[in-house]
Amino acid sequence: MWPANVLFIGCGNMGGAMLAGWLRGGVAAERFTVYDPFLEAAPEGVELLRELPEGRVFDLLILGVKPQMLDGVAGALTALAGRDTVVLSMLAGVEMASLSLRFPDARGLVRVMPNLSAALGKSPMGVAAMGLDHEARECVMAWLAPLGAPEWVDESLFDAVTALAGSGPAYVYRFIDALAQGGAALGLDPEQSLRLALATVDGAAALASGSDVGPGELARRVSSPGGSTLAGLSVLDAGDALGALVLGTLTAARDRNVELGAMARAAGK
Template identity: 55%
Template sequence: MGGAMLRRWVASGIAADRITVIDPGSPPVPEGVTVVAAPPPGDTPDILILAVKPQMLDSVAPSLAAIAAPMLVSILAGVEVAALRDRFAAQAIVRAMPNLPVAIGKGVVALHSDSDAPAVRAAAEALMAPLGHVEWVDEGLFDVVTALSGSGPGFTYRFIDALAKGGAALGLPADQALRLARATVEGSAMLAAGAEESPAILADRVASPGGSTREGLNVLDADGALVGLLTDTLDAATRRNAELAAAARR
């Protein structure tokens, strides 16, 4: 995810020579980005971005703890601001939850900060704006947002795959069914994004009374099956985020 964000920032016009990646390995980075194995001594960045797996928090924190950057941005799922504040000396801390489409500037980034300073919030919004849609969220709801928009692309890809497999099961060649499913979801999502009406209303407009779309929707709507399935899906992801947060507090 950190790599996807980095590539999008550079593609949007942020100067690559202003960016330093701290990584003991040799990660692929856009041309002009500096890669170092450890924090440069005496160098304080304007913004320090923490983009590692949550389980790596305590292994990377010691080398970064003393960097008193004006802002620390963390994309670690399940790691709360309080846990970050215990480990880092940044003046302001911002939690960010991006999703994979940030790579093409069509992502969602949820933000929460322990600072109400307008300058901090404006800087965080400006940083994330090239990545897609940005919203501030209460930290108490961050686990749910992480499940919905952070994990949401994974769930959406499952839906596309299932739509294609359903078409293949009814006789379409598998590769053709996948092409049709991808294009159908892409166009439908773009239409929904620009519509004033809710997706529920759009679905009803597609479905003529007694028509084929209505028959299919009757299956999805029966006993709230689809809503129930997705609620259970989000609940499972939300509970896992809460477990990660509890582990970070220990």
């Protein structure tokens, strides 16, 4: 079954979440090797290397370093990224054209944009590939499936997908914090307020995910005519301030991804 063996190059927050997701999904730990000079420990059964392996061939190389570190590692990976090896990158902003300059001999390239929910098998994932035939692309999707919901995305939209789905958990966490702090300001015990906020977001997201109607209709169903939810929504919806704030947030994140991509393009010339 492809990939028989997988080498992570850097396995911090995001790489670690993906690794945890595969292990949770039943993939054998022995199929994974991690090269990371700074990681304290790898999960049980996963080989952790402080030096790049020599004379070994991996089916899949997963780049899990920061985008700004690409050129700190790429040169040393030439021998590992040969014609039997697919290179998969989770790096924000960095385009496949930039990757193909660094890994010209690789069997193919895959870009994936997951988020930390991969650890629970609940990550949305944008996926794009280069140099892989239909069968290999199907294998990539099957390989990513234990992490959540992979879907093909045109690479030109990757920076937007990264802003929404990659960074998105951070924005949701801010909203959870705001709910919890609001409840505490109204007199609830802060810990109880956070518990209530978390359970509310968890249940609301699960309900919306399984619903055949959209979030707008679900919000309407919460709101009794003349009731208290509408009184709250009249504040939240005023002047579409929330919509503008979220759009501004996603735009800033998307634009930073564009900058990171441009830096990688310029450095590769």
